Amino acid sequence: VIVKKTVAGRRFESSGASKAAARVIGLNVKRHNGLSYVWAQLLYLVGGVLLAGVTSQPTAYMxxxxxxxxxxxxxxxxxxxxxxxxxxxxxxxxxxxxxxxxxxxxxxxxxxxxxxxxxxxxxxxxxxxxxxxxxxxxxxxxxxxxxxxxxxxx
Known part of the structure; x- marks a missing residue:
């Protein structure tokens, strides 16, 4: 929903689908790719915290x-x-x-x-x-x- 219904989401999707087309329409592809990694890391963090929360002894390899x-x-x-x-x-x-x-x-x-x-x-x-x-x-x-x-x- 966020990707399809917001301007930022559509920009994110277009920079991932075709870098050349995203450059043509004026998007900063490097910035959007960098931000995609940041958002992914934040989601990984949330997933890791949730996983650690349901276990009694979290480890780095779980x-x-x-x-x-x-x-x-x-x-x-x-x-x-x-x-x-x-x-x-x-x-x-x-x-x-x-x-x-x-x-x-x-x-x-x-x-x-x-x-x-x-x-x-x-x-x-x-x-x-x-x-x-x-x-x-x-x-x-x-x-x-x-x-x-x-x-x-x-």
């Missing part, structure tokens, strides 16, 4: 188990790791999917390491889906099928 799932959710939601436009609804759906996948693996009674491997596999599949040029794969597959069918029938 958030490590949240790192892979959070990145996997963003990637599965369709947001590029290289920056650009994000999809909040798709990210929420990806979070629900990953949570259900985690609950399914937990119900199987496997160790924590296997749960982490399943999350990593989901992350790898998500990255593969968004980085593979599927038109090129289809073209190569069609070439292979034509060449193999040509060998069978001269």
């Amino acid at each position: 958030g490590n188990s949240y790192l892979l799932p959070s990145v996997a959710v963003v990637v599965l939601g369709g947001t590029s790791l290289l920056g650009g436009r994000g999809f909040p609804l798709a990210t929420v759906l990806a979070a629900l999917f990953l949570r259900q996948l985690d609950q399914f693996v937990l119900a199987l009674g496997v160790p924590y390491a296997v749960r982490t491997l399943v999350q990593a596999a989901a992350f790898i599949i998500g990255v593969a889906i968004y980085t593979i040029d599927w038109r090129e794969v289809r073209r190569r597959f069609q070439e292979m099928s034509k060449s193999s069918s040509g060998k069978d029938h001269p």
Whole structure:
């Protein structure tokens, strides 16, 4: 809501989506990128304080188990790791999917390491889906099928 309904939010989104276009319309892209890191750090701080508040003995490493799932959710939601436009609804759906996948693996009674491997596999599949040029794969597959069918029938 803040990103879509406020001037500052739209400027933030435009500087992240296309730096060249943001420069053309007169935005200070370096300033907006720097401020995005500041806002992210403030949100991390709030998350860390909330996490420490629900535990009796907080440690510096207690958030490590949240790192892979959070990145996997963003990637599965369709947001590029290289920056650009994000999809909040798709990210929420990806979070629900990953949570259900985690609950399914937990119900199987496997160790924590296997749960982490399943999350990593989901992350790898998500990255593969968004980085593979599927038109090129289809073209190569069609070439292979034509060449193999040509060998069978001269």
